[in-house]
Structure formats: structure tokens, C-alpha cells
Amino acid sequence: VVLSPSFLAKGWPKRELNALIALEESGHKVILPVWHEITKSALAEQSPILADRLAAETSSGISNVAVELLTAMLDPSSGSPSVVAPGLALRLNSLLAGVHEIGEVTAFLVAHPDIIRTAVGAGPDAFILWKSDFQSLGAAAKLLPDVAIGALWRTTGRRSWQFLIFCEPGTQTLTDEGEVSPRLTGALQAVAGWREWIRSNRRAAAARFTDIALDFPCTVVVGRRDGAGAGQKQRLAELIDSLAEARIRTYDWLVEAAAQLDERRTR
Amino acid sequence: MIDVEWLKTIQFETDYGHVTGLAGLGSQWIVFKLRASGDNQKFGKDIGEDAVLKILNTPRLGFHICEIPPDLESKPTYDAARVNRKLRAQVGNPLFDSMVGPYNGLYESVIATLHRGGLDAIRSMIDDEDAEAIFAFFLNTPGVRRRLEDAAFLDAGGNPREIVTWNGVLHPIEEPRGTVAAWARSMLKELNAIVAPEGYEAAKLYENPFWIWGGAVLDGFFTSEEMAEAAQSIAASFGNPAEGPDGARLRFEMFAFLSLLSLVVERDELRRLTDFCNYAGFGFSMADPKLEEEQNPERAAEEMRGAKMPKLSPPSLVPKFPEEGRIDPMAQDCQLLRAAATLFSDFTVRLATAAHAAGIAVMLPRAENEADVHWKPWRSVVPVQDSASTQAPVDNEPSTLWLTQRLLASTQAVAARTGVAAQDGMAELIEAIGYVAIGRSYDVGEQPKLNACRSLGALAAISHRRGYIHGDLQPENFKFKEDGGIAGMFDLGRTCNPGRPLTLLERTSDLAVLKKHVTFLEWEAAKLGYRSEALDADKVLAQFEQE
Numbered sequence: 001v002v003l004s005p006s007f008l009a010k011g012w013p014k015r016e017l018n019a020l021i022a023l024e025e026s027g028h029k030v031i032l033p034v035w036h037e038i039t040k041s042a043l044a045e046q047s048p049i050l051a052d053r054l055a056a057e058t059s060s061g062i063s064n065v066a067v068e069l070l071t072a073m074l075d076p077s078s079g080s081p082s083v084v085a086p087g088l089a090l091r092l093n094s095l096l097a098g099v100h101e102i103g104e105v106t107a108f109l110v111a112h113p114d115i116i117r118t119a120v121g122a123g124p125d126a127f128i129l130w131k132s133d134f135q136s137l138g139a140a141a142k143l144l145p146d147v148a149i150g151a152l153w154r155t156t157g158r159r160s161w162q163f164l165i166f167c168e169p170g171t172q173t174l175t176d177e178g179e180v181s182p183r184l185t186g187a188l189q190a191v192a193g194w195r196e197w198i199r200s201n202r203r204a205a206a207a208r209f210t211d212i213a214l215d216f217p218c219t220v221v222v223g224r225r226d227g228a229g230a231g232q233k234q235r236l237a238e239l240i241d242s243l244a245e246a247r248i249r250t251y252d253w254l255v256e257a258a259a260q261l262d263e264r265r266t267r
Numbered sequence: 268m269i270d271v272e273w274l275k276t277i278q279f280e281t282d283y284g285h286v287t288g289l290a291g292l293g294s295q296w297i298v299f300k301l302r303a304s305g306d307n308q309k310f311g312k313d314i315g316e317d318a319v320l321k322i323l324n325t326p327r328l329g330f331h332i333c334e335i336p337p338d339l340e341s342k343p344t345y346d347a348a349r350v351n352r353k354l355r356a357q358v359g360n361p362l363f364d365s366m367v368g369p370y371n372g373l374y375e376s377v378i379a380t381l382h383r384g385g386l387d388a389i390r391s392m393i394d395d396e397d398a399e400a401i402f403a404f405f406l407n408t409p410g411v412r413r414r415l416e417d418a419a420f421l422d423a424g425g426n427p428r429e430i431v432t433w434n435g436v437l438h439p440i441e442e443p444r445g446t447v448a449a450w451a452r453s454m455l456k457e458l459n460a461i462v463a464p465e466g467y468e469a470a471k472l473y474e475n476p477f478w479i480w481g482g483a484v485l486d487g488f489f490t491s492e493e494m495a496e497a498a499q500s501i502a503a504s505f506g507n508p509a510e511g512p513d514g515a516r517l518r519f520e521m522f523a524f525l526s527l528l529s530l531v532v533e534r535d536e537l538r539r540l541t542d543f544c545n546y547a548g549f550g551f552s553m554a555d556p557k558l559e560e561e562q563n564p565e566r567a568a569e570e571m572r573g574a575k576m577p578k579l580s581p582p583s584l585v586p587k588f589p590e591e592g593r594i595d596p597m598a599q600d601c602q603l604l605r606a607a608a609t610l611f612s613d614f615t616v617r618l619a620t621a622a623h624a625a626g627i628a629v630m631l632p633r634a635e636n637e638a639d640v641h642w643k644p645w646r647s648v649v650p651v652q653d654s655a656s657t658q659a660p661v662d663n664e665p666s667t668l669w670l671t672q673r674l675l676a677s678t679q680a681v682a683a684r685t686g687v688a689a690q691d692g693m694a695e696l697i698e699a700i701g702y703v704a705i706g707r708s709y710d711v712g713e714q715p716k717l718n719a720c721r722s723l724g725a726l727a728a729i730s731h732r733r734g735y736i737h738g739d740l741q742p743e744n745f746k747f748k749e750d751g752g753i754a755g756m757f758d759l760g761r762t763c764n765p766g767r768p769l770t771l772l773e774r775t776s777d778l779a780v781l782k783k784h785v786t787f788l789e790w791e792a793a794k795l796g797y798r799s800e801a802l803d804a805d806k807v808l809a810q811f812e813q814e
Contacts, residue, residue: 121271121292153294156432158421202420210424211431213417215362241332241353244360247270 003055004036008046021049028079032072034058034065087262088112089255096169096224096251105169106130106146109254112261119257120162122151127159134208143197145190145218148209158211165190167222169251178235184248187220191246194218219247221254269330280341283320290319295436297324323436328486331366332357337487347493350483351500357479358505364410364473367482370524372437372531374410379438381454386461400464401523407461407469415458418451467519475520476501476508477547484543485528485536498546509547518549525551 033055127150145163284303329336337343427445
């Protein structure tokens with residue numbers, strides 16, 4: 001509830017507020033007060049109860065207000081919907097923050113394939129195939145990226161493919177010296193290896209990935225955005241520019257796709 | 268590889284207004300959200316703020332290297348030094364030919380020529396030894412082989428009888444997978460006999476920095492001053508390659524491409540590329556048609572000697588049938604086509620007359636208004652010669668008849684304005700055209716085909732009466748049950764508001780900018796999570812089934 005002079009000047013917002021206060025009497029915290037251009041004394045004149053509540057203040061900056069609201073909403077004891085039934089984005093974000101094994105992340109993505117569909121812009125009829133689906137490729141299965149997405153273009157009747165490779169969530173993209181990290185180097189080599197396999201095994205590849213053409217996109221998912229300083233971001237941008245056959249995305253890309261799904265479901 | 272994530276975020280000013288992001292990416296179109304300028308003179312009227320800008324989804328180098336192509340912006344914002352840096356990373360990229368519109372267009376054009384007339388058609392374009400060497404070199408480049416290999420394996424993972432469209436949006440080839448693959452495999456064998464000119468290894472083309480930078484020039488990057496800087500940038504990175512031991516090879520490769528590109532790009536574009544090559548010291552010149560027309564041809568030859576590019580003739584292709592290259596067996600039934608064309612003609616004349624009387628301008632579709640890429644056999648009825656004789660002249664401008672949302676919407680608008688019920692005949696018309704279209708399917712029996720046609724016609728009639736316009740009636744947008752009933756429907760365009768006459772934008776689907784009725788993209792846009800303005804297609808279908 002944004003408490004401002006305008007809020008207090010009108011009758012109906014106060015009635016709404018009283019209804020919310022009544023709701024809180026059942027034990028659930030539902031009011032997160034935000035003070036906007038109002039002092040404690042001015043508020044105390046109208047509502048002593050609210051004036052005593054801990055509140056965020058817009059005078060401290062909108063980003064601080066956002067942080068305080070998030071802290072309150074994500075407090076395990078808050079009983080907020082975000083805690084009781086967290087959305088995909090929150091769950092994926094928590095998972096990424098707490099795990100070091102890629103298997104836990106991929107298991108989550110296998111269970112929620114729409115995250116990948118949304119991230120790559122593929123429709124519900126797009127194939128999502130995981131590495132484990134391709135044991136029949138034999139030795140080549142080792143070269144296979146983690147996931148293949150085959151989207152159908154109805155106007156041409158053909159599928160187009162793209163592939164993703166996941167690095168461990170904690171993997172650095174660049175070393176402290178600004179060099180490409182060994183793990184990312186390995187992933188980029190894997191992209192090159194996969195392209196070479198497709199190039200050399202066109203029939204076998206087309207049998208498993210119908211209509212695959214050599215210009216398929218391949219994306220390496222690695223690291224988090226907030227893990228890099230300004231210098232590293234600049235270096236990373238240059239690295240991305242220098243890559244002709246692969247893209248690099250952070251896991252935030254998938255978290256944002258999950259947030260889009262959450263938003264759609266809420267709507 | 269187009270970076271879709273980047274496309275979603277870009278914002279730029281165009282002559283039409285401010286682009287605020289990506290609205291949808293289809294196999295044929297890229298559509299941007301556009302906040303149109305209020306006083307936009309491009310359209311002669313205010314189109315409102317909420318619009319989209321659509322461009323053909325042909326390769327644009329800018330979209331691959333995350334730079335807005337200069338011709339899209341009212342004032343280009345690229346940074347030449349940054350573009351130079353990005354281009355350095357592309358040297359050696361074996362897919363570069365598919366990232367540049369004119370290069371890709373050249374490859375697709377040659378593939379289309381090969382498909383239509385084989386190597387004989389290519390030979391018919393060659394007037395001299397230079398041209399012969401150029402084609403031998405080009406046909407050996409990996410870009411040709413890669414495209415043919417893509418086609419050669421189309422039957423590896425799909426039903427060989429399923430019809431697919433391939434070879435891009437400008438030179439589409441539409442055939443069953445098995446037919447495409449068999450042709451491509453035989454063509455690959457034939458190409459093995461073509462030997463590249465001695466000393467020129469075609470695969471090295473991708474290492475030619477001038478060819479890479481030339482792609483950027485063709486995509487509109489670099490002013491004259493920046494071209495000079497770009498040439499210096501190449502020299503700084505690659506040690507002035509034009510003067511080095513590979514100079515002859517690089518020169519020949521650029522010469523070959525300049526010659527071949529004359530088949531697919533405008534003279535002005537070619538001149539820019541020639542200018543760029545000359546900054547690198549190649550000394551090419553383009554033939555000047557005016558000079559050639561002068562009375563002293565020897566002098567003209569003198570002027571043009573040395574690096575003059577050979578003239579290439581258009582390929583000689585003998586048309587077998589107006590529908591050549593299209594798999595449309597039913598279209599060869601002259602009686603069926605004539606009947607459908609008559610039906611269409613009667614209908615449109617009645618519609619135009621009624622519209623005129625009601626004071627509504629109806630823009631009926633005309634063949635010359637429609638770009639080739641729009642052409643779909645299942646949307647049109649083309650009258651053909653009675654005689655199957657190859658002597659019969661082929662009409663270069665057949666009176667292509669179109670069935671589009673314009674026709675449906677116009678009918679409804681006339682009915683609304685006059686208060687008289689919509690004309691009869693639409694359902695029959697659609698049925699006739701649908702029959703031609705569904706006849707394309709080899710795997711469906713005759714009775715289900717007829718049932719499907721009836722279902723389509725009835726559905727269109729009922730939907731239309733209820734104020735729904737499908738917008739893109741074609742069999743691909745319907746899922747049929749085995750008995751020909753309709754099981755599913757895609758791409759339901761929008762609802763028709765019969766209370767008002769149609770706006771210019773609604774009637775003209777081919778404008779670069781149109782209101783947010785991107786019917787052709789609805790389905791693909793939905794994949795990206797964009798909401799359509801259309802009603803729920805399933806609900807319309809349920810109503811249809813109830814009736």
C-alpha cells in the first residue's frame with residue numbers, strides 16, 4: 001500500500017485499507033506499507049497503527065523500495081504466495097544459487113520444458129530432445145549438446161534445429177585475467193565438434209534431426225550476469241562478437257523465460 | 268545465425284516511425300513493432316501509432332552480427348570500427364554466404380536455375396571463357412554443395428511424399444521431400460564433373476577478407492570514407508593481402524562474384540562493391556551501357572579492357588507448363604480450373620458492382636500487385652491453355668486470381684452497408700479453390716478430399732456469416748480428420764467489424780506497414796508467446812461443429 005498525502009485525502013482508499021487491516025487480523029501479513037512524500041507524524045494523525053509499522057520509503061530510492069519489498073515477500077516466515085507456491089523463475093533462481101551439479105538444473109529443465117521453448121521462441125509443437133534420448137548415436141552421442149530443439153515452420157513444412165550446451169551454474173565465463181575460462185573453452189570446442197560431426201555425417205544427422213541444415217544455432221549457457229564486473233562484461237561482449245559459430249547466454253536468460261511463463265500463467 | 272534475443276531488444280528510428288522491438292519472426296517475414304509517426308506522409312494518411320513494420324526474412328548480415336542494417340534506419344547508427352572488428356571474426360566462417368542477402372540470393376538463384384534447367388541452363392548463360400571459369404569456380408564453392416546436401420537429405424527423416432518448400436523465400440522450390448532429395452543427389456553427382464579453374468581452390472573463398480567485407484558493403488554498411496578505412500583495416504589485420512602471394516586468387520574471387528552478382532543485385536549496389544574492391548587496389552570497372560551504345564564500339568572496348576566483367580545471359584529455360592515446378596496435379600485439369608476461374612470472375616464482378624453501388628472502394632487482387640513470394644497455388648486459380656502442346660504460347664502475365672481476406676472482408680462490408688445479405692457463391696468459390704489445393708495431397712483418397720473441400724467451404728461460409736474472417740485459408744492451416752472433416756484450425760485472422768468500411772490498410776496486405784493484423788505470422792508469433800487479436804480458433808470450430 002503506497003501511503004501518500006493523496007491516499008489519505010480520499011475516503012475510499014482508507015476504506016480499502018481498513019479491509020486489508022481486517023484481513024491481517026486473521027494472522028496473514030498482507031500490507032507492505034510504502035511511504036511516499038509523507039512523514040511519520042502526518043501518518044500518525046490518520047492511522048497510528050500504520051505509522052508504527054516498518055515501511056519502505058520512496059525517498060530512499062525506488063530500487064531500495066524494491067529490495068525491501070522483495071525481502072519481505074521472500075521471507076520464509078511471511079507466508080506470501082511467493083513462498084507458499086513459488087513460481088518457476090524463483091525456483092530456478094534458487095536452484096542455480098544453491099547447486100554446483102549441472103544434473104540438478106537439467107532435471108528441473110526436463111521437468112519444465114516450456115522454459116526452454118520460451119527462451120528459444122519455439123512453439124508447443126517444437127521437439128525438445130535431451131542427450132539421453134540419443135543413446136543410439138553411439139560414440140557420437142558424446143559429442144551431442146545437452147538439448148536439441150526442433151521447431152516446425154508450417155509455411156515451409158520443414159523443421160529448424162538449435163542446440164544448447166549447459167555449463168555448471170557456478171562456472172566462470174572468464175578468468176580473473178580476462179581469459180576465456182577452461183570450461184567455456186571446452187564448451188565452445190564441443191560446439192565445433194558437434195558441427196563437424198553433422199558436417200561429416202549428413203545422412204545420419206538428418207535421420208535423427210529431420211531437415212537439419214548446417215547453419216543451426218548453438219548456444220552455450222554459462223554463468224550469471226551479476227557475476228561479472230564492468231571490465232569483464234566488456235571483454236565478454238568482445239568475445240561474443242568474435243564467435244561466428246556459437247552464442248553465449250547466461251542462466252539469467254532461462255530465469256527470464258521462466259518469469260515470462262509465470263507471468264503468462266498468472267494472467 | 269540470427270540472434271533473436273538481440274532482435275527482440277533493438278529499437279531504432281525508421282522513415283515510418285520508431286521500432287520498439289520484435290513482434291514476430293516467421294519463415295518468410297520479420298515483423299517489428301512500430302510506433303508510427305503521427306504525421307507520416309509515407310502512407311498519405313494517419314495510420315495511428317500502433318503498427319508493425321514487416322520485412323522479408325531474407326538474410327541480412329546486420330542481423331547476424333548484431334548491427335542494425337543501415338537501410339532500415341532513417342539515420343544509420345552503426346560504428347564502422349566495431350563492424351570492422353566483427354567482420355574480422357567472420358573470416359573463415361563456412362556459412363558466411365548464407366548470412367548476406369545478395370550472396371545468399373545468388374546461391375539460391377543458381378540452385379533454382381539448376382533445378383529448372385540443369386547444367387544446360389547454366390551453360391546457356393555463358394558467353395565467353397571468363398564466364399565459363401567463373402561458373403566453374405562458383406559451382407565448386409562449398410555454398411553450392413552445402414545447399415544441395417541440405418536438400419539431398421530431406422528424405423532422411425521425413426515422409427518422402429510430404430511436400431516441403433526450400434531454397435529460401437525468393438526462389439522457393441516446392442516439391443515432395445523424396446523428389447527434392449533425389450534431384451539434389453543427382454545434381455551433386457553432376458557437379459563432381461565440374462572442375463574449378465586451375466590454381467583456384469573454391470573452398471578458400473571463405474578466407475577472402477574482401478569477400479567478407481564485401482558482404483557488409485552489400486548490406487549497406489560503410490560510406491565511401493569508411494570503405495577506405497575498411498580496406499586499411501583489412502590490410503592491418505591481414506597484411507595487405509591483395510599485394511601478397513594470394514593476390515591473384517583474391518582478385519579472381521572478387522571478380523567472379525562481382526560478375527555473378529549482376530544477376531541478382533541492382534547496378535548501384537554492384538557499383539558500391541566495385542568501389543570497395545577498388546579501394547583495395549583491384550582496379551575493376553563496370554561496363555557502362557551508354558558507352559557501349561556509342562558508335563565506336565572499339566573505343567568502348569578500349570575503355571573497358573582489363574578488368575571488365577563479362578556479361579552473363581539470362582538462363583535459357585523452356586517452360587513446359589505455367590505451373591512448372593509446382594506439384595499441383597489438379598491444376599492440370601483445365602475444366603476444373605476454367606470452372607473455378609469463371610466462378611471467381613462472376614463473383615468478383617458482382618462484388619465490385621455491389622461495392623461500387625454502396626460507396627465502398629474494393630481493391631480486388633491483381634496479379635501485378637502481388638510479389639512472387641506471396642504466390643501460392645492453393646490461393647490462386649490460373650487459367651491454362653486447352654492444348655497440352657508445348658507450342659502453345661505461355662502467357663507471361665496470367666490473370667492470376669486471388670482469394671484473400673480482402674475478398675471476404677469486402678463482401679461483409681458491402682452486406683453491412685447495404686443491409687442486403689452477403690452474396691451467394693463464396694462457399695462454392697472456396698470449395699472450388701480448395702479442391703485444387705487439397706488435390707495436391709497424394710495420400711488422401713478422393714472422397715475424403717471432397718469432404719474436406721465441402722467442410723472448408725461450409726466452415727468459411729458459416730464463419731463469415733458470424734463475422735469471422737479466416738484471413739489465410741489454405742489447407743496447411745487446417746487439420747483434417749481421415750474422413751475429410753475438420754479437426755483443427757490455425758491462423759484464424761481476425762474478426763470482421765461489419766459496421767464500417769475497410770481501411771486502406773486492411774485492404775492492402777502488401778504494404779510495408781500495416782495494422783496489427785499479421786495473419787501470416789499469427790501461428791508462428793504465437794510460438795513466441797505473442798498474443799493474437801484473433802478469437803480462439805477452437806471456439807469458432809466448436810460453433811461450426813454445432814451447426
